[in-house]
Amino acid sequence: MKFICLTLLLVSGITDSRSEQYTVVGPADPVFAVAGEEVILPCSVKPSISVVDMRVEWFRLDLKDSPLVHLYDDHEDRNTDQIQSYRGRTKLIHEELQRGNASLKLSTVRVSDEGRYKCFIQSKSWSDDATIDVRVEAVGRPPVITVDGFDRSGGLHLLCESEGWNPEPDLEWLDSEGVSLSSETTETHRNTEGFSLKHTITVYHSDDKIHCRVKLKHHMLETLINTTNNMFISWRTSVILISVFVVLVVIAGILIAVFVHKKRALDQLQDEHRTLQNEKRTLQDEHRKIQHERDKLLQSQKIIFPKAVAHLRTHTVKVTLDADTAHRRLIVSHDGKQVKYGNTLNAVDEGKHRFDYYLGVLGKDGFSSGSFYFEVQVKDQTEWDLGVTRESSKRSGISLSPDVGYWTVGWLNKSYWARDSTYVSLSLRVKPQRVGVFVDYDQGLVFFYEMESMFHIYTYTDQSFKKRLYPYVGLGYQSNENSTPLIICDD
Secondary structure, eight states: HHHHHHHHHHHHHHHHHTTTEEEEESSSSSSEETTSSSSEEEEESSSSOOOTTTTTEEEETTTTOOEEEEEEEEEEOTTOOOOGGGGTTEEEEEEOOOTOOEEEOOOSGGGGGGGEEEEEEOOOOOOEEEEEEEEEEOOOOOOEEEEEEOOTTTTTTEEEEEEEESSSSEEEEEEETTTOOOSEEEEEEETTTEEEEEEEEEEOOOSOEEEEEEEEEEEEEEEEEEOHHHHHHHHHHHHHHHHHHHHHHHHHHHHHHTOOOOHHHHHHHHHHHHHEEEEEEHHHHHHHHHHHHHHHHHHHHHHHHHHHHHHHHHBBBBOOEGGGGSOTEEOOOOOOOOEEEOOOSSSOOOOTTSSEEEEEESSSBBBBEEEEEEEEEEEEEESSSEEEEETOOOOOOOOOOOOGGGEEEEEEEEEEEEEESSSEEEESOOOEEEEEEEEEETTTTTEEETTTEEEEEEEOOOOOOSOEEEEEEEESSOOOOOOOOEEEEOO
């Protein structure tokens, strides 16, 4: 009888142990994150049993001694020994633990977060783990071109610098015809903020535009410098000024010697005075030329841009906002021409066609070919997004980027951004009041313009739309304390 009881206990123990066996599963491919945003590192158990009563540990495998990223044990988070740089940025979704989901939410992603992570889950009688490879993408600062001097043959030394990229981007010089130019010296450094680059080149031609372009996958930032005659003239002007300084030193020496050779010194002073007068007239002539070139450039801008605006407006379409797609906190006017933020949720359904995170709304009509254009007044609004999106793009838990079918620009956290796969900071000389959106569907182009001050904001190039596009208008995400409406301009 004792033998039978012992046998039953052993069988029961083996059965219970097997019932607790599970496999920890992570993604087979690397997880790509964007610097400054948040990312979910997937980890779950199969079969989908509750891990509420288990120990969940997240480590960095590529750092010494596998430092702790996040620890859940005995039904609560225990992050006393957590890496300092992760403090306040990690979170397990406790409601998901009941369904076997131990994924880690990492906010405000940094370049230093890139690496290999381990998700380790342990029960009383079993344990398993999975490895997740995290890659971080960061779009750096716009390149800056500076003049680094001249050589003896009259060549202009140019230096292009940019920093804050990850992974390492490509930097190239281009002339006005788009032909690539070879860099003479290159420097690349990496720190916790990403890669920084310095490239130099020497230019021997005037009246030419030289571009410095930094590229990373789908992202590109570019700046240019116009190496006109004026720039080479400025070099000669510097030589003249140095000559004048030397002459003044000589004059001072002559004045000291006047006590010995009074008459000869007086003659020399008169000659130097005539030279200085000639130098002064030369400088005045150069200054007038520079002023004339600047005035011509400003005048050409005043002529060209209004003609471009007139062409854009020949493609104007009537846009009416579709209230059925609007976030429940938005209020769309009866005529569909205005949208503003409301402090409470509207008593409407939470349909799958409605935005639930971004405060967005779509236009009723879409376009799948040709070109179309519309304008939106953003004056006095402190947070907004404008652009176009695919008909099939998700509207729940999304990021406004071409990767998920959104092409937009916006004003967020007191900065202007183009929302490509990552944020691209825009340096605008004036605050936009009325923004025009022009789409060339067949060429894969989306242009944004400030219509009152008449300047270009940003352009998406080489895009593949594939499906019908709809106008998108948004007031940021989650909340917006500014009640000023965004207005569709049909005039």
